[in-house]
Amino acid sequence: MPRPGSAGARRPRTVALVAAVVSSAVLCCPGGAAVTQDAPPPTAGVPLLDWSPCTPGSPYDCATARVPLDHADPGGRAVDLALVRRKATDGARRIGTLFVNPGGPGGPGTVQVPQNYDSFPEELRERFDIVSWDPRGIGNSTAVSCFDSTDAAEAWGRSKPAGFPVGQKERTTWIEAYEDLGRRCEQRDAELLRHVSTADTARDLDLLRQAVGEPQLNYFGVSYGTILGATYANLFPDKVRAMVLDSNIAPSAWTNGGRPDARTTTLLRMGSDRTAAATLDRFLDLCGSAGTDRCAFSAGSPEATRAKFDRLLQRLRERPVGTWTYARTVADAVSGLYVVDPGWADLARRLQDLWQGRAPKPAAFPPPPPVAHPAPYLGDEQAAAVWCGDSPNLRDPAAYHRLEEGSAARAGDAGRYWTWAAEPCATWPARAADRYDGPWNKPTAHPVMVVGTRYDPSTPYTGSEAMAKTLADARLLTHDGYGHTALFNNASSCVKAYESRYVVDGTLPPPGTTCRPDEQPFSWNRRTG
Secondary structure (H helix, E strand, C coil): CCCCCCCCCCCCCCCCCCCCCCCEEEEECCCCCEEEEECCCCCCCCCCCCCEECCCCCCEEEEEEEEECCCCCCCCCEEEEEEEEECCCCHHHCCEEEEEECCCCCCCHHHHHHHCHHHCCHHHHHHEEEEEECCCECCCCCECCCCCCHHHHHHHHHCCCCCCCCCHHHHHHHHHHHHHHHHHHHHHHHHHHCCCCHHHHHHHHHHHHHHCCCCCEEEEEECHHHHHHHHHHHHCHHHEEEEEEECCCCHHHHHHHHCCCCCCCHHHHHCHHHHHHHHHHHHHHHHHHHCCCCCCCCCCCHHHHHHHHHHHHHHHHHCCECCECHHHHHHHHHHHCCCCCCHHHHHHHHHHHHHCCCCCCCCCCCCCCCCCCCCCCCCHHHHHHHHHHHCCCCCCHHHHHHHHHHHHHHHCHHHHHHHHHCHHHHHCCCCCCCCCCCCCCCCCCCCEEEEEEEECCCCCHHHHHHHHHHCCCEEEEEEEEECCCHHHHCCCHHHHHHHHHHHHHCCCCCCCCEECCCCCCCCCCCCCC
């Protein structure tokens, strides 16, 4: 679950389509063989999905669904949802549709799922149509967009410190920037801000389930997508066929135990500061053990490499390297831990560049092929609208410096980053009209599979333990690995095999099962410097 915000292009216009019916579907219930049966008749307001190739010759299909802005007022204002689909590659053995949410909040599924399609277990790609969407408020759907142009959004972004604020002057600038963002958004579309909650999106998902003709939901959610999945499972418990929740947020952390007045932030309740610090320590230990032929920042031992990192940050506090300040470097280090290969090697290279007094060059990744729409606008306001409206955070901006110092005392520099990541919520102008605060233990039609990674810089393993205990019927699979999400960022054939068996026929891993990644960090036989 990253902090709110990322840059992007303006959102293109989407085409709205309205309601009708899908006649039949192929499905398989956990524990049973695949059968073909009639889909249940849809309820009123179920969208008609008019699929067509996203671009000529593309293997992906696109569609747009129209759903109520307020599900309590289905005849009122509507919003558009942009969808993308990759059909099952083995049509003769197709089971059904697997819906995917890639996290965030603010992750555009129409972009991120196609980019990461090859990360899904092969059997799931063969036997399920993989479908994702941009949730309401996000990306190519009806989006929260609070600036008149990309230039205006970028100018606002440059007005605040990179990473997080350091010192009173930067703290004031940061707070004022996010106050300004909230005012802009409220003036632009205050009604939309109140209707982009997790519960709103869960209700959208149930309409999409019906639109593809599935009597029950197959779902794969990562990071923030785990809270979306847990919300769906408790709003529609009888509709759960298979649900994988990877890299989990504890429900009590998201909801503040159902209490609206928070004394801290979502991220600190989750323990993002502690897990980032532990993952960073593990990165430095493994880098130091690997040597410079495999990790460019290695100082020859774990102890020496940790000391080198501390000296680098102290130097940057006093003398930034170009635009690379202490705070920008800490933020880059935390985000650089998300993807293990090639992310950890690239992070080590950037740190070594800074150690040698050079501004790092950005990692050179090939551009993804075009899939659907042009790259959507993904400003800070989109994630903030969901997160700040839905999850309680401390409302006093002046108190965040105190929170920062407390977090830094237990989690070091990463604590400063994760504390200020939530400060935009202190002055966010809207509260969700439809929030789900529990209960979280409604018995589901079929059990849920929970996956947790030991060294995750964002969602701690304890969150997955809590999710497995909180849901009525869930089984935890431990990934003894690194990075944010087992699905996208640290391949494990063991995890994929258990996920495949569960989604295909409902077979859960034995209690206490632990998987390991296929490769350990810095085990790759190539130079990184």
